[in-house]
Amino acid sequence: MTVVEIVDILGTVAFAISGASAAMRRKLDPFGVIIVSFATAAGGGTIRDVLVGIEPVSWMTNPNLIYTILISVFISFLFRRYLVKISKTLFLFDAIGIGLYTVVGVEIGITAGLPPLICVTLGCITACFGGVLRDVLLNKIPVLFRRNIYATACIIGGFMYFGLKKLGVPPAWTFPSAAITVILIRLLAVTYKIELPSPYKVKS
Amino acid sequence: MTVVEIVDILGTVAFAISGASAAMRRKLDPFGVIIVSFATAAGGGTIRDVLVGIEPVSWMTNPNLIYTILISVFISFLFRRYLVKISKTLFLFDAIGIGLYTVVGVEIGITAGLPPLICVTLGCITACFGGVLRDVLLNKIPVLFRRNIYATACIIGGFMYFGLKKLGVPPAWTFPSAAITVILIRLLAVTYKIELPSPYKVKS
Amino acid sequence: MTVVEIVDILGTVAFAISGASAAMRRKLDPFGVIIVSFATAAGGGTIRDVLVGIEPVSWMTNPNLIYTILISVFISFLFRRYLVKISKTLFLFDAIGIGLYTVVGVEIGITAGLPPLICVTLGCITACFGGVLRDVLLNKIPVLFRRNIYATACIIGGFMYFGLKKLGVPPAWTFPSAAITVILIRLLAVTYKIELPSPYKVKS
Known part of the structure; x- marks a missing residue:
């Protein structure tokens, strides 16, 4: 198992737990928690596959993704009282997830x-639309x-990946450097509370 | 027309009426009622087709499904005062519908x-996601x-169908026995108010 | 650039501004405004393409659509105070949009x-489902x-286009006459407040 595969699984786990804990806060039954968790972790990639025409969609030919999500949901159930306490760890996983996705x-x-x-x-759809589906x-x-x-972090990292690849930088460098850029921007934005300028003068 | 086709139409009718009555409770206009009814009856199969890559999706090449839904909506309009009274019949149709789907x-x-x-x-997506779409x-x-x-009934019936087929049981037996299993589990669960154990100790 | 292309861009602009102003009323951040605007302008065509199996979906191979939407969002930001004042112009654009779509x-x-x-x-999905997606x-x-x-205007115009084409009327006539029919029905319905008869006797 490569480093990328391990980190990929960490990202999926983070998204799945994020979906499961949002669903448990809404008191959904076990089956509802599984669906929302699945939509959060696999939804972005599924929408991407459908739009591009990769069908059957990726998770249908990769049951490991499904097992990872099911185990994550099970762990979320068991440790649901402690999910708040590890919220910083989950936030880190989530940042890793959007970087890779x-x-x-x-x-x-x-x-x-x-x-x-x-x-x-x-790239943005893959990273962000699982969360959109969860909320809908x-x-x-x-x-x-x-x-x-x-989303801004994904856009910057996405263009960086595209640019490095066009410049002929080898894949062993483009993949990690673009993913790490997304992760760093996201971590810095949250740590220092950086936001895009608001277009609304009246406060909501 | 075979027994399966007749029962299939009954299932579609049940889903279409379920969608139409939910939409009428929200006071949607006639066109809105048709769309919600259509999404309830054909939505699960449409999502399944898109994910697998069966395109154009099934209902595009099977206008009978559309006529069945349109007639169901029309009947729901005419008899909207009586839909509550036949709710047990509709529940039975719905159970038949998820079994077959x-x-x-x-x-x-x-x-x-x-x-x-x-x-x-x-199998679960086909049976359940029309209702998810209706509610969204x-x-x-x-x-x-x-x-x-x-959903649990669909999962059990789905694995049963898969297992019987792998064991070499002929289609004339696998199809009805799996569908009837789904229907019976659903009927028994509602009749005896059986539920999965709740993961939430605090009552909502 | 042909007349149809110019009018097509006007329609996209109308839908994009409609999405952007709905999103700004909800105080979404700039990125959220872009997504909702995009979903409103390109959502109907995207759902149509996925259902039929045209993949990658149209906007992926037609970046002009994306630029048109981005510029429309930018203009909506700049002139957001004045969007209410030009609401009649926007309504006209929207009617043109559904006619063409x-x-x-x-x-x-x-x-x-x-x-x-x-x-x-x-035809209806293309014209109407961008707005459904926006609202969801x-x-x-x-x-x-x-x-x-x-939607009724789209249905009438849609059948008219289909009928004229089957009758052998040349494309130079079928396209504009069906589109103008949709636009006129929509304008007349709003001007004279024509509605389908309501199926609900109790007022909501």
Whole structure:
């Protein structure tokens, strides 16, 4: 198992736990928790696959993803009282998750021969739309729409990956450097509470 | 017309009426009622087809499904005062519907050569996600997420169908026995108010 | 650039501004405004493409659509104080948009060899489902479900396009006459407050 695979699993675990704990806060039954957790962890990639035309979608031919999510849900149930206490760890996993998912999405766009802007869009969809799906299923306005350095980090990292690859930098360098860029931007934005300038003068 | 086709139409009718009556309770206009009814009856199969890559999706090449839904909506309008009174009949139709839709979904997964867990997941999506779509469109948390013997029945029946087929039981037996299992579990769960154990100690 | 292309861009602009202003009323951050605007302008066509199996979906191979939307969002930001004042202009653009989108959707169904009812359904999906997606993302019951002459105009125009084409009328006539029919029905319905008869006797 490579480093990327291990870190990829950590990202999936983080998304799955994020979905499961949001669902448990809404008192969903076990089956509902599994669906919301699954939508959070696999939803972004699923939407990407459908838009590009990769069908059956990735998780159908990769049951390891499903097992990872099911185990994450089970662990979330067992330790649901402690999820708040490890929220900083989960936040780190989540940042790792969006870093990796962004790069995977951009790469799939490149493989499909799509233009740069579309590739970066696919990276963002992969990283961010699982969370959008989670919030729609839980009947909330997606938190992503109000937390902009999240998607901004993916956009910057996505363009960086695309640019490095076009410059001929070998894959062993492009993948980690773009993913780490996304992760660092996200960590710095939250640590120092950096936000995009608000377009609204009247406070809500 | 075979027995399966007749029962299949009954299932579609039940889902369509369920969607139409939920939409009428929210005072949607006629067109809104048709869309929600259609999403309830055809939504699960549509999501399944898109995920597997069966495109154009099934209902596009099978207008009978559309006519069945349109007639069901029309009947729901005419008899909207009496829909409450026949709620037990509708519940039975709904149980028949999820039984049949589960088996159809599993079979499509098998035909596409997908692994067992994925086939059963497709059966659940076919049977349950029309209702999820209905609730998202009506701006509610999906009732499925809080009514777990619904999906549980589909999962058990789905694995049973898969298992019987692998054991070499002829189709004339696998299809009805798995569908009837789903239907019976659902009927028994509601009749005797059986629920999965709740993971929440604090009552909501 | 042909007249149709110019009018098509006007339609996209209208939908994009409609999405952006709905998102700004909900105080979304800039990135959220872009996503909701994009979903409103490109969502109907994306759902149509996925259901029919045109993948990668149209906007992935047509970055002009993306640039048009991004510029529309930017303009909406700059002139957000004045959007209310030009609401009649926007309404006209929106009517033009659904007229054109309907015809494009029906034509794609005909090209895919689908039956008449399905072609008209695809026209409606193209014209109307961007707005449905916008409302689901903003956590509201789709306004379309309560404003029925909107979809009704698309259905009438859709069948008209299909009929004229079957009668052998040349494309130079079918396209504009069906689109203008949709636009006129929509304008007349709003001007004279025409509605479908309500099925609800009790007022809501």
